[in-house]
Amino acid sequence: MRRWFVAMRATARIARRDAVRSRGRTALVVAMVGLPVLVASGGAVLVQSSIPTSERQALEQLGDSTQAWIVHPYDSPVVQDAYGLASKVVEGVDASGPGSAETAIRASLPAGDDLVAKYLTPGAVSSDAGVVMVGVKSLSPADLPRAARADLVEGVWPTTAGQAFLTTSTASELGVGVGATISVATRTGDSPSVLEVVGVGAPQGAEPGAAGITVPLGSIPVANTPVGWFVVGKVPVSWDVVTAMNQSGLVVTSRAVVLEPPAVPAVGSPGGKPWSVATVGLVLAAATIGLLEAVLIVGPAFAIGARRSIRQLALIAAIGADTVTLRRIVLLGGVVIGSVAAIAGAALGIVGAVAVRAIAVARGSTGFPDPRIPWLIVVAMALVGFFVAVAAAWLPSRRSGRIDVVAALGRRRAEASPSRRVPIFGVLAVTIGVAAAVVGAVTSRSALLVMGVVALQIGVVAASGGLVTLVGRLAPRVGVAGRVALRDASRQRGRTAPAVAAVIAAVAGVVATGTYLHSKEAFGESQYVPTAGAGTVLVASSMVDEWGDQVHMAGDAEVRRGAESVRQAVDGVGVAVVRAAQPVNGGWLASLRPPDQECPADSSARDPRCNNLESLQISFNPVRDGQYSPTELVDEGDTVEAIGLPGADAAAAALRAGKVLVDPRALWPDGTAHLQINDGSIPLPAPVVVPAAAVKRLGQFGTVLPTAVADRLGLEVDTVGAVVTTAAAPTDAELARARSAVFGRAEVFVERGYSDDTPIYLWVLVAAALAIGLGATGLAMALAAAEFRPDLATLAAIGASPRMRRRVAAAQSAVVVVLGVGLGTLTGLALGWVLVLAARADEPDLAVAIPGPQVLAIAVGIPLLAVGGSFLLTRSHLPVTRRLAT
């Protein structure tokens, strides 16, 4: 063991010194590995820092002057965490102790402390400058300064009913200060309370900009039960007191307990929905592809480093190193560089994130309450970076163990001849990988999917070396530059193959990700049902008001007035009202399907006949008795025209001809619709047969009735909103003005059509592929240029023109990049197809959609840039070779 350690130390020293001596290569690999670690670590720190700690949340709840905050959410005994943030009922046990919550609290309250009940009432606080919706806190006047959880900045604390304390942000928003008068309207329907502002201050602990208004009890109407109680006094509330109160269903946040939390079991709220098998498979496959590609992209740097060190390795072999030692030297290079990259990336990520947080906090941001470092994630990211570097060095290290020492010492070609079995293995791996990935994706077997994806990618890379050799056979058929480049590529596979692999990896990853994202985007777009033509403004009179009550503009005239004010605000072209009908006695209107459109009993889940008919969505639903009801649209053609979706003209014409518009599956062969009111009566009334026309995807409106048919069915018709047509989509400012115009009476929204940021991400991916692809090609070309210099000198000596050097360089790039991009694109499409297949377990209708422009940009852009760049950046004249002095 000791001998092994000594030998290991010697090889590690060589690897470390080599890394230091080859600064450029080392810096490149450190950047390639370290940057993702930096970004991931920094991001993790920022995300973690944006989540307040339990202690902070609890102390913010308490402010600076209270001992505890108590709420009474349950009537049964509870168990809670130390911070009072999580609790759960103890099943099967009744609450013990005194009757009311306040009585129960007082029974356990430490002697010397007192309770302050807090009432919270939603209120519309108005001044001459505007209206602010805010929760108004009511506290007893005597305890208000201790329980207001704010620091007085100006004025005094309210002492009697009719006075108010405002936070600085609320005061600023209302444009008022000490001495001003405000009115507070609550949902009770009573006339607003008029209050005098006597104090303004800053909230404790919470966001400096938090809105708030605190008034003495009696200033405004309050509910019978307080939302909670503050404990004020000098005696801390101990954990024993907390658990005693828990027996009465009380949940307590105690300052003393928060500052010295007891070791109690976590009271977890149930976690999020567990991932489906398909999602797990997808995530694993994506992570595996990502890791594999990172390894392949970093690999050429190590391969080229090992190739440059080949004579040194031969020398060490001559000294007495065996194969294992040679391999170890190269692999330890990966360990050294990977360690540096991982540690530096993680450290800089942490430092950077802490600095960003500090700057944000200094600028007033409250988004990062505490600097927190998720060490587990940071260490995991660093380990991933380390693993990538070591794995990238593994293959070059294997090759280094097979060098021909005698040839290397004699400065001849020293790399072992490539094995013929490798390309055969590659083809087999591709075949097996595709089969396994498809089976894994279709059957939602994550392990099989991941193994298939890995085998596919490795197989393509393994086969690429053989393809390089095959392509080399084309050499006799092309010109001098191409011939030289093809022969050079096939004879120097140790240099060519890693570069081709890196380009394959970069392109395959981007094409696979792009294909998956584009397929999801295309699916989302196909599923999107627009409410109206793009840019059309919709005014829905039914809505939930600021108190949570259902209200709507009543009557056709009021809707028309509101819609007109919206039209003016958005500079609209015209207005059409939306009318909806529903049975007088409740229930709904059903469009009966013809027998051949009924869902068969033995149908498959994907039979379209078993899908619901398109029906009116929530946007325009009027409210009956506080509940939404399904309704149908009533129109003579004007409204569907105004909605402006494709087919609107034909739909309007059909309505004007007295026909009902129905879902195609509800259209009977004789061109009629069978409408039946389903109001729960038994038997149901007989269907009414009316002439009909099919309309598919007319926005969210499934069935549209002419007024005459609605009357014939005895439906009640209400005006529920309006459509405002526009020449152009309104701006945000116009929309804000429109919403102000009907504030509290209707909701305004604009149909902007389907939008998705995916194309932006796709182009970012293309840019990444360009950068990595060109980088890998450039790396290989730089080494090729250095190795090829004597041959170019020979070419020059026998009369080749200076342009020949450029043409050879361009041809060498072309070999690498065309092979890499070609194979990478095919692999990426295959991987993308597999990912889409895997995702189909959750979304059966997801189809493969290839992002054509992006794939074309990669397939054409990378070769053009690489070949052009090689031609232009290569010097046409050879530099004078430096003579080394002895």
Place this chain on the structure above:
Amino acid sequence: MTGRQLGPVLLTARGVTRVHGEGATAVRALDGVDLDIRLGELVAVMGASGSGKSTLLNIVGGLDTPTTGSVTLAGDELSALDARARARLRRRAVGYVFQDFNLIPALTAAENVSLPRELDGIGGRTARAEARAALREVGVDHLADRFPDEMSGGQQQRVAIARALVGPRRLVLADEPTGALDSTTGEDVMRVLRARIDAGAAGLLVTHEPRFAAWADRTVFLRDGVVVDGTGRRLEPWSLQAAGSI
């Protein structure tokens, strides 16, 4: 260089033949070479380019293997050893000195010299002490902490000789060790090499130049892979010792 007291035979080569390639493209680099080298003896090998000098050096050092024939080094038959055992033999018994010095650029002079010992599992302190001693014997111990690119060619070659004979190593295989040096420095290096051989080692020196071959106890001429005398006649094994005296 006659009349020197020689020790026991350290290296024995019998009927060594090395053929590169197959069939019509086969090249016979060595053809039935016999050679003995004793401790305290420096044998020079001369011959034109392609005569098989370097191949002979590689085979006796265990870097290459003969097609036929045998090489015995310090009692070990090389063809009976696997690659790992031959590597171990190079660490413990054989050292190379090349024309262009070939020190590991990332290591200091002392680290270069101690490397074979450390690869052999000898502890750092012992290996460093042995390296210092080896450097002292070739007169460059004051350069122990310098990197190769901070030394002249002659200094680098002295370090290479020290590395070739550090610790228990007793056979130095020198391939044109003076080829990249000026004549004065070359003489200086040969003097050091001769001194180390005289101190109890053995050496095989490949050179083109008779004046450096003159430092050897005897000279072997190779032509097309065959040992010949000064006139180009093939020598039989029993006459090798005689052919060495020129």
